[in-house]
Amino acid sequence: MQQRNGSTVQVRNLVKRFGSFVAVDDVSLDVSRGEIFGFLGPNGAGKSTTIRILCGLLAPTSGQALVYGFDVAKEPERVKQSIGYMSQRFSLYDDLTVEENIEFFSGVYGVPREKRAERKAYAMKMAGLEGEHDRMTRLLAGGWKQRLALGCAILHEPPIVFLDEPTSGVDPMARRQFWDLIYEMAEGGTTVFVTTHYMEEAEYCHRLALMYKGRTIALGTPAELKKQQGVGSTMDDVFIASIEREEARAQ
Amino acid sequence: MWERIREMIRKEFRQTLREPRMRGILIVPPLLQTIIFGFAVNLDVEHVRIGWLDDDRTAESRTLQHGFAANRTFELSREASSERVAQDMLDRGEVQAVVRVPPGFSRDLKSGRQAEVQVLLDGSNSNTAAIIGNYAASIIAARNRELLQDRQREKLVGRTQNGPVLLRLPAIEPDRRVWFNPELRSRNYFVPGVIVNIITLVTLMLTALSIVREKEIGTMEQIMVTPIRPIELMLGKTIPFALIGMFDMLLVTGIALLIFHVPLRGSFVLLGCASALFLLSTLGIGLFMSTISETQQQAMMGSFFFFQPAFMLSGFSFPIRNMPEPVQWVTYLNPLRYFMDIVRGVFLKGSGVDVLWPQMAMLGIMGVLILTFSAMRFHKRLD
Structure with a gap:
């Protein structure tokens, strides 16, 4: 569809202020189709705020962001038709069954009737919950719940998916399985935006932006970033050095 | 949609x-x-406990007391021996009202002067107090009418050659419960x-x-x-x-x-x-x-x-x-x-x-x- 310069997400000088607090400070980036783009940074760095702006949930204070060619400030509803979003909290209804959650989100996403059954089966399989239709969502363990949340977020087959700390509070095994799903989606041509504060997850991304105090302080592939830092560096080194540079610059 | x-x-x-x-x-x-x-x-007032303070202690005051006792709105709780006791009964919420018959009640009645009865009300619930006051007034008014009728009768019963003639007075009983359909x-x-x-x-x-x-x-x-x-x-x-x-x-x-x-x-x-x-x-x-x-x-x-x-x-x-x-x-x-x-x-x-x-x-x-x-x-x- 509408893509410019081959990228599906274009961000230019994005700023978001809450009163006097600058949550997102002049962020610019481009993400192309099928890419897994990571936002790495400590809590409060502005990762979630940026993602929420890109999802049309928050209005930017200044700057521009195009998602799938639509301006998030002017056409947030068009943006919403092209994206899937999964927040940190695996926002499912605990008091509905697995199947009822899927049916509800299919309905509000406007999945065509004839595709519902197929998408439902896909989501159930993806979550590893085949045959568990009537299971209450509240009774699911973290990993299953997380995968079901992802399944519910992509029922309408969005070309871009935003995942806000999708693996927080999930055990390493489930985290690994979840990343397999992310790779699967990316191979299928879906653009995946993911925020994390786990260093090892940063390595899984095709490209990364390090965020600190609202700014992107480093941007590149994990290999590039480590190489810049010096031979034998780890992501941890990159991260710490970047923050130190930023602190020095700020002073 | x-x-x-x-x-x-x-x-x-x-x-x-x-x-x-x-x-x-x-x-x-x-x-x-x-x-x-x-x-x-139920805002209808029933079973109101009242105290009785009789400073007159005559047949007339007792007749009035019977009037209250016979009414199903009221329950005579007990007689107070003095104003202090009556006050105390009200204070402790033992009764919701005290009817006080002042000394000279009977004398005033007999001499045809205006006789007074005092009703002390617990006004902490003003609504109920007003209703109790109304009921009490209606009982006193009823007693008043009876007395008037007696008086009238005495005047109208005259002697003829055939002996005493009793004239019947039309008695109109007012419905005291017009306001409160219980x-x-x-x-x-x-x-x-x-x-x-x-x-x-x-x-x-x-x-x-x-x-x-x-x-x-x-x-x-x-x-x-x-x-x-x-x-x-x-x-x-x-x-x-x-x-x-x-x-x-x-x-x-x-x-x-x-x-x-x-x-x-x-x-x-x-x-x-x-x-x-x-x-x-x-x-x-x-x-x-x-x-x-x-x-x-x-x-x-x-x-x-x-x-x-x-x-x-x-x-x-x-x-x-x-x-x-x-x-x-x-x-x-x-x-x-x-x-x-x-x-x-x-x-x-x-x-x-x-x-x-x-x-x-x-x-x-x-x-x-x-x-x-x-x-x-x-x-x-x-x-």
Whole structure:
């Protein structure tokens, strides 16, 4: 569809202020189709705020962001038709069954009737919950719940998916399985935006932006970033050095 | 569009009806309130305990005492030996009134002068005190009439050649209970009012709480990133509670008719239509509460902050015409006031649209205004 310069997400000088607090400070980036783009940074760095702006949930204070060619400030509803979003909290209804959650989100996403059954089966399989239709969502363990949340977020087959700390509070095994799903989606041509504060997850991304105090302080592939830092560096080194540079610059 | 709304409604009903606590909220408060107002709340005054302080101690004072004792409104608790004791009885709430017959009562009566009886009332509940005062006055007045009749009779009984002739005086017994149609009256008055109470509470609270709950658990954010339109989201979040409000209206009406035999003299269809109009306001306010609340506690507090004064000023228990004028003006902004008028009018007076159209028009106008205002505040953004 509408893509410019081959990228599906274009961000230019994005700023978001809450009163006097600058949550997102002049962020610019481009993400192309099928890419897994990571936002790495400590809590409060502005990762979630940026993602929420890109999802049309928050209005930017200044700057521009195009998602799938639509301006998030002017056409947030068009943006919403092209994206899937999964927040940190695996926002499912605990008091509905697995199947009822899927049916509800299919309905509000406007999945065509004839595709519902197929998408439902896909989501159930993806979550590893085949045959568990009537299971209450509240009774699911973290990993299953997380995968079901992802399944519910992509029922309408969005070309871009935003995942806000999708693996927080999930055990390493489930985290690994979840990343397999992310790779699967990316191979299928879906653009995946993911925020994390786990260093090892940063390595899984095709490209990364390090965020600190609202700014992107480093941007590149994990290999590039480590190489810049010096031979034998780890992501941890990159991260710490970047923050130190930023602190020095700020002073 | 309807597809999405239907999905929202289905989800809302599933959640509401699955939770035993929520199911309880739909049924128990209407039942409880109807029963309380039907059985327990009785403004008719009965079994009033009174003390008796007789400083005259004559046949006349005792006759008056019998008059009180024979009346089923009063129960003579005990005689006070002195004013101090009488005071004490009132203070401790042992009696609600003390009747004091002053010395010289009998002498005054016999000499044809005005004889006085003092009634000391516990005024802490002014309403009851006034009613007790009225009853006491009516008993004293009755005794007064008897005395007058006796006096008249003495004058009219004259001697003829054939012996004494008794002339019969026409005695008109006044009905002392014109004001207080015992038992039935307050029940008929209050039970229909419960409809107003329940619809307001259920629709206001459930709407506000269900939206804020989704904010709390994060699903609201999830819904906001879907292509659902604000109007669809709003309708999806209000229609279920409108239906539940209607269900509760039917429930209360059913109990009122079947258990309490409250007359429904007007049209049920009119009652239904008026309820629907009224719902616009309460749902709108519920929606508004959800836009200013981040947590369920806040939503709860906000709802009560509106509900309590609105209910007090609805005319449910305190007649609006008795309120100070500025307060009366405020009640014109209260949708509950109009709905209360309609409900009582339909139930008790059998009023139709020809009489109630101004109230219905006001409900319609207020409902549309409130809903529009809330809808404008209700958008799919987090900031």
